[in-house]
Amino acid sequence: MPDGEDDPRWDALVAAVLRVAAVQERRSRFADKPALWLDGREIAHLEAPGIIDLRITQAGWSAVKEDFRADPAVRRDSSRRDWLELHVRSAADVERLSPLLAAAITANRR
Numbered sequence: 001m002p003d004g005e006d007d008p009r010w011d012a013l014v015a016a017v018l019r020v021a022a023v024q025e026r027r028s029r030f031a032d033k034p035a036l037w038l039d040g041r042e043i044a045h046l047e048a049p050g051i052i053d054l055r056i057t058q059a060g061w062s063a064v065k066e067d068f069r070a071d072p073a074v075r076r077d078s079s080r081r082d083w084l085e086l087h088v089r090s091a092a093d094v095e096r097l098s099p100l101l102a103a104a105i106t107a108n109r110r
Helices: 008-018 058-069 091-096 098-108
Strands: 026-027 034-038 041-048 049-056 074-076 083-087
Touching: 008 034, 008 041, 008 049, 008 074, 041 098, 049 098, 058 098, 083 098, 091 098
Parallel strands: none
Antiparallel strands: 026 034, 034 041, 041 049, 049 083, 074 083
């Protein structure tokens, strides 16, 4: 089992996303990591324990950035145009980020 795959923070994120959309949990196309897929597009993967990469389009980020750009769990690197790095310490962090997760899902629907 890859390191971090049994991370309860990842499990909390999966549960939160499943409340919004029917995603599939499969392996990442970037590495042997757990990932979430929506309509054939990878929208999240576990980078390391407590660190989750989340795909969000520019339009999706523009819609929520005022609420989340100062959040300590959200890290955005402008060189990774459509990805955010979430540093999740607990299930409570995931719940606080649920509007961001919903925006990412909406932005990634084809």
